[in-house]
Amino acid sequence: MNDIRGLLRGDKRVIARTISDVEDDVAERLLEKIFPHTGGAYHIGITGPPGAGKSTLVNAIALQLVARKKKIGIIAVDPSSPFSGGALLGDRVRMNDLALNNRVFIRSMASRGSLGGLARTTKDVALVLDAAGMDYILIETIGVGQVELDIAQVCDTTVVVLVPESGDSIQAMKAGLLEIADVMVVNKGDREGSERLVTELKFAFEMREQKLEWPYPVLETVATEGEGINDLLSAIESHAGYLTKTGRLERERKAKLMLRVHELVELKIRSHLMENVLRKDDLTKLADSMYRRELNPYRVADRITKKIVKGGR
Amino acid sequence: MNDIRGLLRGDKRVIARTISDVEDDVAERLLEKIFPHTGGAYHIGITGPPGAGKSTLVNAIALQLVARKKKIGIIAVDPSSPFSGGALLGDRVRMNDLALNNRVFIRSMASRGSLGGLARTTKDVALVLDAAGMDYILIETIGVGQVELDIAQVCDTTVVVLVPESGDSIQAMKAGLLEIADVMVVNKGDREGSERLVTELKFAFEMREQKLEWPYPVLETVATEGEGINDLLSAIESHAGYLTKTGRLERERKAKLMLRVHELVELKIRSHLMENVLRKDDLTKLADSMYRRELNPYRVADRITKKIVKGGR
Numbered sequence: 001m002n003d004i005r006g007l008l009r010g011d012k013r014v015i016a017r018t019i020s021d022v023e024d025d026v027a028e029r030l031l032e033k034i035f036p037h038t039g040g041a042y043h044i045g046i047t048g049p050p051g052a053g054k055s056t057l058v059n060a061i062a063l064q065l066v067a068r069k070k071k072i073g074i075i076a077v078d079p080s081s082p083f084s085g086g087a088l089l090g091d092r093v094r095m096n097d098l099a100l101n102n103r104v105f106i107r108s109m110a111s112r113g114s115l116g117g118l119a120r121t122t123k124d125v126a127l128v129l130d131a132a133g134m135d136y137i138l139i140e141t142i143g144v145g146q147v148e149l150d151i152a153q154v155c156d157t158t159v160v161v162l163v164p165e166s167g168d169s170i171q172a173m174k175a176g177l178l179e180i181a182d183v184m185v186v187n188k189g190d191r192e193g194s195e196r197l198v199t200e201l202k203f204a205f206e207m208r209e210q211k212l213e214w215p216y217p218v219l220e221t222v223a224t225e226g227e228g229i230n231d232l233l234s235a236i237e238s239h240a241g242y243l244t245k246t247g248r249l250e251r252e253r254k255a256k257l258m259l260r261v262h263e264l265v266e267l268k269i270r271s272h273l274m275e276n277v278l279r280k281d282d283l284t285k286l287a288d289s290m291y292r293r294e295l296n297p298y299r300v301a302d303r304i305t306k307k308i309v310k311g312g313r
Numbered sequence: 314m315n316d317i318r319g320l321l322r323g324d325k326r327v328i329a330r331t332i333s334d335v336e337d338d339v340a341e342r343l344l345e346k347i348f349p350h351t352g353g354a355y356h357i358g359i360t361g362p363p364g365a366g367k368s369t370l371v372n373a374i375a376l377q378l379v380a381r382k383k384k385i386g387i388i389a390v391d392p393s394s395p396f397s398g399g400a401l402l403g404d405r406v407r408m409n410d411l412a413l414n415n416r417v418f419i420r421s422m423a424s425r426g427s428l429g430g431l432a433r434t435t436k437d438v439a440l441v442l443d444a445a446g447m448d449y450i451l452i453e454t455i456g457v458g459q460v461e462l463d464i465a466q467v468c469d470t471t472v473v474v475l476v477p478e479s480g481d482s483i484q485a486m487k488a489g490l491l492e493i494a495d496v497m498v499v500n501k502g503d504r505e506g507s508e509r510l511v512t513e514l515k516f517a518f519e520m521r522e523q524k525l526e527w528p529y530p531v532l533e534t535v536a537t538e539g540e541g542i543n544d545l546l547s548a549i550e551s552h553a554g555y556l557t558k559t560g561r562l563e564r565e566r567k568a569k570l571m572l573r574v575h576e577l578v579e580l581k582i583r584s585h586l587m588e589n590v591l592r593k594d595d596l597t598k599l600a601d602s603m604y605r606r607e608l609n610p611y612r613v614a615d616r617i618t619k620k621i622v623k624g625g626r
Contacts, residue, residue, distance in 0.1 A: 028611050035609035254600040257610055261599070262586075264614030269582055272622055273575075286574070287567040296348035297570055298341050301577030308622055309585055 004033055010071065010133045015105055022124045031124055038130040039253075041073070041137045042240060045155030048177070050142060052161040053187040056223040057232075058140050059098060064229050065136055066103050073129030074098075076108040077122055077141040105129060120263060123154055152180045153256060156249060157239045159232070161185045162201070164193035178204055182214070183235045189220030189228065214242050273308065317346055323384065323446045328418055335437045344437055351443040352566075354386070355553060358468030359453045361490070365474040366500040369536040370545075371453050372411060377542050378449055379416050386442030387411075389421040390435055390454040418442060433576060436467055465493040466569060469562060470552045472545070474498045475514070477506035491517055495527070496548045502533030502541065527555050586621065 006014035018034075021027040044061075046054050055076070062072050099106045107129075109122055122139070129137050141151050152158050160181035165188075178184075184205070186197050198218050205216040217235045221228030243249035289295040319327035331347075334340040357374075359367050368389070375385050412419045420442075422435055435452070442450050454464050465471050473494035478501075491497075497518070499510050511531050518529040530548045534541030556562035602608040 032609050032611050035611070036606040039604075039606060250604065254604045257603040258596060258600050260610040261603075261613045261617065264610060265586065265617050266579070266583070268614060268618040269622060270579070272618075273578065283571060287571050290570040290574075291352075291563065291567050293349040293352060296345050297573040297577060298345050298348070300574045301581060304574065304578050305581040305585075309582060310621055310623055 004030075007034065007128070007132050008037055012105060015128060015132050016107075018128050019107055019125050022128060023121055027124070031127060034127060034131040038127050041126075041130040041134045043126065043137045043139065043155040043157075044236060045151035045158040046138060046140045046161060047142070047151050047158065047180070048161035048185075048187075049163075052163045053223045054140050054142075054161050057159075057161055057185065057187060057221065057229075058138050060221075060223045060226050060229045061138060061233065062098055062104060063226070064233055066098075066101055069103070070135040071103045071133055072105075073126075073132070073134035073137040074104065074106040075122060075125055075129070075137065075139045076106070077139065105132070105134070120267065123260065126154060150180075153259060156243060156252070157182045157236050159183045159185055159236070161187050162197060163188045164191045164197050181216070182239050183232070184216065184218040185228075185232060186218065186220050187223050190222050194220060213246070214239065269308070273304075278304070317343075320347065320441070320445050321350055325418060328441060328445050329420075331441050332420055332438050335441060336434055340437070344440060347440060347444040351440050354439075354443040354447045354450045356439065356450045356452065356468040356470075357549060358464035358471040359451060359474060360455070360464050360471065360493070361474035361498075361500075362476075363455060365476045366536050367453050367455075367474050370472075370474055370498065370500060370534065370542075371451050373534075373536045373539050373542045374451060374546065375411055375417060376539075377546055379411075379414055382416070383448040384416045384446055385418075386439075386445070386447040386450040387417065387419040388435060388438055388442070388450065388452045389419070390452065418445070418447070433580065436573065439467060463493075466572060469556060469565070470495045470549050472496045472498055472549070474500050475510060476501045477504045477510050494529070495552050496545070497529065497531040498541075498545060499531065499533050500536050503535050507533060526559070527552065582621070586617075591617070 007018055018027065018030065021030060046058050046061075048054050058074060058076075062074060065072050098104050107125060109125065126137055126139065139151060139155060158180050160177045160183075162177075162184070164186065178201075184201050186194050186201070188194065189198075198220060201218045205218070217238075219228055219232055219235060221232060223229070240249070243252070286295065286300055290297060290300065320331055331340065331343065334343060359371050359374075361367050371387060371389075375387060378385050411417050420438060422438070439450055439452065452464060452468060471493050473490045473496075475490075475497070477499065491514075497514050499507050499514070501507065502511075511533060514531045518531070530551075532541055532545055532548060534545060536542070553562070556565070599608065599613055603610060603613065
């Protein structure tokens with residue numbers, strides 16, 4: 001119980017300890033206790049290809065929010081992020097300045113283990129930061145190829161960052177990234193090609209068939225100089241306002257909670273399956289029988305399912 | 314029972330009808346009956362980035378195997394494959410020639426629905442072709458970003474195809490593709506840069522830490538001209554021989570059967586969950602309670618799990 005009080009007060013050491021417990025998967029009861037104190041933080045996702053300047057943007061946003069006396073939690077799922085110690089020295093020093101700020105808590109997530117594992121842990125860590133009284137939680141992920149974490153499943157507003165020089169290889173990704181973007185940022189907007197990229201992106205948004213209740217802004221920033229960050233924050237605030245006014249924020253957060261339940265049920269059933277139902281010896285025997293075609297996988301799956309599921313067919 | 318006899322005889326119309334049933338997910342009993350007649354086909358996966366010439370390579374391999382009086386099943390999971398009607402007219406005509414051959418059965422898989430769905434159906438379709446007496450089953454998939462189907466989970470030998478001009482964007486993928494490759498092909502080996510790519514790939518293979526019991530060949534082909542196809546088939550045969558001799562083929566096929574059982578159990582539990590346990594009204598109420606923080610997702614997941622799992626914690 002001391003832990004919870006310290007956490008709710010926003011004690012950095014308690015936050016760090018709680019997150020470690022969450023990552024070690026020993027904190028489910030604690031998460032249950034924490035849960036009633038969550039729901040206050042606004043979740044912003046920052047995603048885009050490597051080299052788009054996501055971390056610099058997160059840094060700039062956090063500095064602005066600190067100046068407005070807000071409390072900020074940062075979760076970096078990006079392995080190349082300076083927040084995870086994966087970038088240039090200069091970057092890292094700058095991030096450390098931010099880390100020392102009393103209003104900021106930074107956590108980088110190692111992308112170890114399974115995809116499902118990372119997504120689940122990230123959601124739990126976000127809950128811890130939410131309970132610790134953060135006004136904003138910024139989540140940085142790479143948006144390439146296998147998206148390790150479906151950021152739109154966690155965040156209220158998703159910001160997609162691109163750079164003019166991303167070039168052709170990025171074209172293919174745009175479609176997928178456009179779909180999850182609530183706000184689009186062309187970073188390093190002082191470089192050649194940025195105007196053209198902005199035009200292309202605006203055009204792409206207009207081509208989308210769905211009714212554009214929300215105008216999907218495309219903004220330019222120079223994150224290293226802090227340029228355009230105020231406009232970006234205004235766009236995020238507008239989006240939050242739009243979600244609240246239309247009731248979408250509540251609907252989407254409820255849907256995310258049910259998705260969470262589904263994931264947890266599947267995880268629980270899977271671990272039950274592994275620990276209690278499927279013993280190694282039996283598995284070897286079953287595999288041998290199937291290999292000899294004496295049994296078939298459909299029948300075996302049926303038997304196992306009936307063994308564990310009440311009233312299972 | 315007539316169906317099974319026709320299928321085992323390799324009757325093309327019966328094969329097509331059976332596959333349709335499998336795709337509509339109404340054929341589990343049939344698949345159980347078919348299963349004892351499977352295990353005879355050798356599964357070859359062909360994967361690589363778009364534009365690498367995978368379909369042309371599959372075409373060339375199939376023509377060679379037909380010349381050797383073998384029966385071949387082709388499954389194209391690649392949506393851009395001419396086998397799925399997704400390419401140039403010239404390609405499609407060529408493929409149609411192949412499709413008319415009595416020893417060849419071609420099926421393209423629409424990439425509709427969920428990832429799990431596609432992977433499951435592809436495995437079932439491969440079983441049908443196996444039972445229909447195919448000597449070889451060639452499975453073509455795109456190996457980019459989100460791999461829609463983990464081809465190594467289905468195939469005995471995985472061939473990864475690259476082209477010299479793939480360029481930088483491919484560099485990043487190489488690591489992932491190298492890991493699943495048993496045989497590496499540089500297609501369009503007559504173009505500039507092919508020698509360099511071969512050297513790079515050989516070097517990359519040598520850098521792998523695992524003991525190289527199998528020498529991981531890197532071959533050059535010009536699939537449009539049929540060049541290098543005999544060498545490729547020899548490499549695949551060598552790999553099959555290596556797998557058989559070392560007992561790996563049996564071990565891996567057993568592991569694949571158990572993986573199949575796991576997938577089927579999870580699918581069965583998931584559909585049981587959706588159909589019988591979670592009613593829409595209850596879900597809405599639960600979501601409302603969680604949103605108001607009266608309930609938490611961990612507790613809800615626990616309750617649902619206990620409801621369906623025998624002896625569940």
